[in-house]
Amino acid sequence: MPLLKFSGNRLYPAVEEAKNEVTLDEWRANRFAHADATALVVPNDADISDIGADVSGFSAIILEFPAFKDGRAYSQARLLRERFGFAGEIRARGAVLRDQLFFMKRCGFDAFEFSGPNADAAAGAMHEFSFAYQGAADDYDPVWRRRLSRAAAA
């Protein structure tokens, strides 16, 4: 499973780092026993409001896509980034395919355990669209804001 990371506006293959993972259940049961964990694995039915304020100590949060159609983790990632200001890595695990990478990136994911074919060609997916209509967790300026600044400059 190749690991891809997005940084500096490009997607590149990353060397698999050994993370000390802990599941949300394990961590909740005994936080002290998992004090050395670096990555928290959060199932996609977990309520981010319950944990968002407590997870800043992890270097990575791993969110899950049991199937590409199951899009709950998109909301979880946005909440972590936008509402709780989580600044570490947010990693996508599970059904992580080329044609979902752009949406994932926009919602705040920056690491991808890529499960599709042709990981080498996946980088192109990040640059298929020059604009976005709506704000999200990435630094795309929504089109309405670009229109405003263009009108102001005119």
Place this chain on the structure above:
Amino acid sequence: MYRYDEFDATMVAERVRQFRGQVERRLSGDLSEEEFKPLRLMNGLYLQLHAYMLRVAIPYGTLSSAQMRALAEAARKYDKGYAHFTTRQNLQYNWPALVDVPDLLDDLAKVEMHAIQTSGNCIRNVTSDQYAGAAEGEVEDPRIWCEVIRQWSTFHPEFSFLPRKFKIAVTASDHDRAAIKVHDIGLRLHKNDQGEAGFEVIVGGGLGRTPYIGHTIREFLPKRHLLSYLEAILRVYNLQGRRDNAYKARIKILVNATGGDDFAGLVEEEWSKIDKKEIDLPAEEIARIEDYFAPPAFEALSADSEAFEQKRKEDQAFDRWARLNTHAHKAPGYAIVNISLKPISGIPGDATDKEMDAVAAIAEQYSFDEVRVTHEQNLVLPHVRKDNLYTVYKALDAAGLATANIGLVSDIIACPGLDYCSLANTRSIPIAQRISERFADLGQQEDIGELKIKISGCINACGHHHVGHIGILGVDKKGEEFYQITLGGSGAEDASIGEIAGRGLSSDEVVDAVEKLVEFYRQHRQGGERFLDAYRRLGADKFKEALYAAA
């Protein structure tokens, strides 16, 4: 009408390029059909019984003449010379070849059209009132807000893999021509006691296997907060909607399992935490979009047209057409013209390339270059001078488009059914054709009055049978086509779900059954009451008895 700026145009062009790449990967074998399926379904391309079907978005049902011509040209070039207007104000091509689809989309992109989000578990093309900007009594043109929603929902990164598809309808009138109470979200623009305009937000309506009338979760939402509020609803749904069973995945199931008030509470809580200034459009951008929907330059005319009245006296057929197929316009001296796509024996919603070209030419000359598509699968010329109605009528008649049956028994909604659809249990189109033949006499139809028949070829209810005054649902009974009748439904402001009348009927019996119901109504109606009013007054039992007693 809204016109693309370079941002809109770039988005569509890039989408076509992306899809072209996906089709190439499929044709070269890099993608299996299984892997390609979710990608084509993001772009309106279905695999039907016999061929691919491409659904093209007609945002809120508004078309320019140039767009209508492009649709006709694509029907000639890539299909068999016709296309099908749908209950979601969209258009479907039934026979395109996969290899041609990127070129077809390139052609449509030149006239600012696309197939984005016409399928898949995402926010679908937003629908609206076909009389928007033309009918009297509107708070403002609802298409302003449809366009706001179109842009916000296009490639929304968080809401492209929802539990199930998601449909939003917007109206700004007390007369609901957009069926807002049977949508995932229905928005009704109205004014509060202070005279400010805002939305009534209705959530969780829908048809399909489990029909529901939506719950009002907010009586009044200030207009400027529309997008942040929608984002709150969609987030609650995306996180909490069921994903274990596709038949229970629509938001209506979540709303009804949670309870309307509790669901409203969840939305309000989420909304209170959303950073609204990052999502709601600033006043300048709303004003920019608003400008595109400014009314066309209506001439100052007197309300009545002598020429029109004179022709009505001379030509009976025209008089009937004017009575049935035109509607009052807000500007004096103008009328709204409905074009029926339900000729007797025809296929509801189908139009040939020549018919589409004819409509485009008439709209260009006589209706400020605008055409609308209705959810009842007809077309509308929104702004026609009364002085020109006779000329328009003659031109429509010459094209075979002047059937005077709007709202009548032969103005039937029918899904494509087993003639095209891989989900269908039964055919729908031939039933619609036979009913319209039985009631071919237009004078008789007018005497029967408003009667909405809606036919679905399976429980998924694409033909809206639940909200038909008479609904017909096709069911498979040991390999034979059977039809279940429902009575008393409505998709309008008096929305209700029809009740099942009794045992299913064979294909041979179903047209007789409709006739029996109509006869019973004619014998028992009082004053000017419609079929639906009579049904509601007399009760289900009387009609059931009439339907089955003599059978």
